[in-house]
Amino acid sequence: MSVYIVGTLDTKGEEIGFARDVIEAEGIDVHLVDVGVMGDPEIEPDTDAATVAAAGGTDLESLREAGDRGAAVEAMGEGAAAIVSRAHEEGRLDGILGLGGSGNTSMATAAMRALPVGVPKFMVSTVASGDTEPYVEYSDIAMMYSVADIEGLNQLSRTVIANAALAIVGMVDSEPDVETAEKPTIGMTMFGVTTPCVQAARDWLEERGYETIVFHATGTGGRAMESLIEEGVIDAVLDVTTTEWADELVGGVLSAGPDRLEAAGKAGIPQVVSVGALDMVNFGPRSSVPEEFEGRKFHVHNPQVTLMRTTPEENAELGRIIAEKLNAATGPTTLMLPLGGVSMLDAPGEEFHDPEADEALFDALRAHLDDDVELIETDAHVNDEEFALALAERIDRYM
Incomplete structure (x- = not known):
């Protein structure tokens, strides 16, 4: 079993690393996808930002030089979507997790929406208590409000992130008891x-x-x-x-x-x-x-x-x-x-x-x-x- 975590490792490395550790402690493999553009990753990714940018039809240096946050978020979201889609088609992805603010949420949920209905998708977000339609659209994305900003680890953020990590573990590690008989x-x-x-x-x-x-x-x-x-x-x-x-x-x-x-x-x-x-x-x-x-x-x-x-x-x-x-x-x-x-x-x-x-x-x-x-x-x-x-x-x- 493998969970992909999509996030900006140049700004949320500590928090994403904590989520990774919780998931791996439950015996689930984790694959980190870095969608950060402006800085070096705080922890080592499995798929780096340059690879994500290329999958989105651009290159990392161009995004950095342009300094256009909106364009970067869109491109990295498209790249992440391409990467997780390929991983799922090849049987390497069983679930996906994201955590962050509005930019992280936009990129991670773009990746989630590229996956079929039924693939576990969980997003911890600072904007989850507002209008979530632009992020969820018509996909089966579960969103959890982070309560505090995802900026550093403290007693509140650890609890929320750990709950989210265990939630995605439960989703990928359990076979739902639902009828799957072939019917028109x-x-x-x-x-x-x-x-x-x-x-x-x-x-x-x-x-x-x-x-x-x-x-x-x-x-x-x-x-x-x-x-x-x-x-x-x-x-x-x-x-x-x-x-x-x-x-x-x-x-x-x-x-x-x-x-x-x-x-x-x-x-x-x-x-x-x-x-x-x-x-x-x-x-x-x-x-x-x-x-x-x-x-x-x-x-x-x-x-x-x-x-x-x-x-x-x-x-x-x-x-x-x-x-x-x-x-x-x-x-x-x-x-x-x-x-x-x-x-x-x-x-x-x-x-x-x-x-x-x-x-x-x-x-x-x-x-x-x-x-x-x-x-x-x-x-x-x-x-x-x-x-x-x-x-x-x-x-x-x-x-």
């Missing part, structure tokens, strides 16, 4: 307002021997699914909840980026897609909603989440975009429309019920879809059991 795997997307649909479809599929992986359509969820499709983990997609495109178009906080809805089509795997929760754009607390949207229809989901109803004009553009994405698919693709409403809030008597806005979405999809994409329409609401089972049966037929 279907990726699904869900939001709170499409939960009944996804649950009914998932139950039906699992009864028939499929493995399902449900992704919360919060931006990172959609990106995670797209990434796992690219990795070949997912065999088919039941994309019930395409709401992330509303945030991408209008400027909400849960966008999955402009590539959402492309991975399945490029991979040629079967996909059944619907329009779940395209009636809403997501923001934070009500006070955080940009002034340009004043006068729109809102629903305060909780103190941290405010939903805004999409307009007919926005829905027409969403229909055009989604049709364009599906038209590019190389595999079997079906779009299913629930004409009775696209979310819990979009039903008769509910706050976002707006037949005109929904019809703008449906009309745009009808107008722009190519004949290669099968279009199925039903009068049901997205959360009606009949619609959920129709989705499940359609993906089952493809499989």
Whole structure:
């Protein structure tokens, strides 16, 4: 067993050396990767900074001479990612640990994100109590707040670093007791307002021997699914909840980026897609909603989440975009429309019920879809059991 520790040995050598000693005392080998740029390492690395820089497409002296911290962090992060990826592919890496401030965190987590889901990843960081999304993205990185700065060893830092070191030991030294039977795997997307649909479809599929992986359509969820499709983990997609495109178009906080809805089509795997929760754009607390949207229809989901109803004009553009994405698919693709409403809030008597806005979405999809994409329409609401089972049966037929 081997743990790779990624860190700046020119500034954090003492602390990283302490973590190494704790891990080695448990019988686990340690490989030190130096991503420090400005000085000589305080302890001997196994992979030196010059090698890391070269793997990142540059050289150490150029980084030092330029004196651009941002560029150096990016280059060394890319180099570390290349090095740990190669080590994992060759069976030399079983887990990865990082510790440091924002720069260390950026470089170490760049390396961690290059590794597949399931490889143990642990980051001790001074920024772990803040917004960690830029560091974690859609990877399975565990982050621990360092409490004190990682600057020297003391009774507090020793305890935190030792706990982190023992945590990564536990991860790599234990075989998780999880089911690993080979089953066809279907990726699904869900939001709170499409939960009944996804649950009914998932139950039906699992009864028939499929493995399902449900992704919360919060931006990172959609990106995670797209990434796992690219990795070949997912065999088919039941994309019930395409709401992330509303945030991408209008400027909400849960966008999955402009590539959402492309991975399945490029991979040629079967996909059944619907329009779940395209009636809403997501923001934070009500006070955080940009002034340009004043006068729109809102629903305060909780103190941290405010939903805004999409307009007919926005829905027409969403229909055009989604049709364009599906038209590019190389595999079997079906779009299913629930004409009775696209979310819990979009039903008769509910706050976002707006037949005109929904019809703008449906009309745009009808107008722009190519004949290669099968279009199925039903009068049901997205959360009606009949619609959920129709989705499940359609993906089952493809499989």
